[in-house]
Amino acid sequence: MDPHLLRTYVAVARLASFSAAARELGYTQSAVSQHIAALEQDLGTPLLTRRPVTPTRAGERLLEHAGPLLLRLDAARAEVAALAGAADEGLTLAAAPTALTPRTLQALPPTGVTLRVLPRADVPEAVATGAAHLGLVDGLAAPNDPLRLADVAPLTAHGAGQEPVRVLLPAGHPLARRTGLRLGDLADARWLDAPGAGLPLRQLRSAHGTGGFRPALRYEGTDVRTLTALAAAGHGLVLLPESAAAAPGTVAVPLTEPRVVHRTELVHAGALRGPAAAFAARLDVTRSGIVARRHAG
Template identity: 60%
Template sequence: MDVIAVEPQQLRTFVTVARLGSFSEAARELGYTQSAVSQQIAALEADLGTALLHRRPVGPTGAGARLLEHASALLLRIDAARADIARLAGAASARLTVGATPLAVGVELGRALAEVRRAYPVVDLTVRVVAQDALPAEVAAGTVDLALVDGPAAPSDPLPLPDVGPLATAAVAEQPLAVALPTGHPLAGRPGLALADLSAAHWLDAPGLAPTAARLRAATAVDGFRPAARYLGTDVRGLLALVAAGHGLALLPAAAVAGAPGVAAVPVGAPRLVHRTELVHGALPEGPAALLARLLTAEGADRV
């Protein structure tokens, strides 16, 4: 299948039709006429030499399903290339959009943004809280100018991030990690805990805030860490309320647990892990985004 010859707009149209299961709904979403959508799909099928969509009902053929597996990565790379060239060729924008994971929005970011606003009083500032897995792609595509991501890592090791384009990363902070558990838990008074010893415990699956079971298994090389309940919010107080009520444990930066009612924070003794925050960005022309990056990484040099 020669996907190199595929036109990006045809591919976007195909993905939209397959997602909505309707040519007319895809036309409405994309702002085309239905005949224009049909023509794009027909041209794409002609280029690739095979049918990609069943018409009644609308759905991907076997070849269409395979193309869908490639489509997201192809379109992301195209968007990333456009955004990267625009950053290199363009002047600094008067707008600044910062992406951050829930636990990365903290005092350091607030202080740095205050400095940016003093230097650029009319900057149009937006801070978007986004799940970590989505943030690198948003930076690559130019949806956000730069982002703060976080997660567990060995001391001084970079975070594992998806390869979505030519992005740079820099350390901003490293903090101690702790297991959050109810104050009445038998292990609450321990000076430290080995995560591997907790593989059979009840854990809370909170992908927006805490490491997933898969990441815990990878960090400890031990099977287990089966979630007892899911928390799909981004408010750490809500997660800690579930911990206090005995619904499961969570691995969080110790500072996020401190002072939470009914919750004890027990340091992680093994493996050696920290809660690491990193800055992710593409090319940054001089302006608000570049200044913010310098401020965050300058502070980070003192905290890593």
């Protein structure tokens, strides 16, 4: 299967338009049509209906495979380029907003760094495709337990630190005077849904073992300060690592049950070299939790 044809198919299916896919990919509309026809001939089945442009049943199944296949190809290209010395000498670090703890920030070298703040779900892909040399991901976990990372590609993960978590409340909230809060008592509260900036609500549901945690407002940015300002304005509660849970007009109450922590992990593809290895050494990942583990993808 030609990956160029597959990329064209994914673009057409995502945009539901041959002309829009042509503009995005820099092809003519005729070339896009030829790509789709060639892929359908190769697979021996129609992949798209034309009016409207939607995937067939076979096309939907192909889409499920296409993302991981193309990502693995990009990851292979990036890793080979790095081994061949094609990578630059600087350090590009992709990080989820709340993974940028004081400890990780202090470990950054003084020069030659590009820091890319991304939604946490996008960090492993940035590392796998070579868009970043290293990634910092985070989430809720039992103390000293590893995070459950999506197997997007062969990546190695190291524990890079953990800290307590706190519930951020408006200063006038009825629970603001508590010395500790149980997650089960907050399942029916109004929450901020901020998957890019805070700890995702699905992780709260997983930690609690049930449903609940309904979002009152969804914030799709990556700015933690905006998220804490929304909490201060009474738009919902938010769970944050202790180092990020401080903002005017709010109170940060420790989460006492279940016993979970905010865990940060360093992820990379291939062997650590140059500035990436120096950063990992400053972060001292070998003393920050579990032994490095490999995600097979």
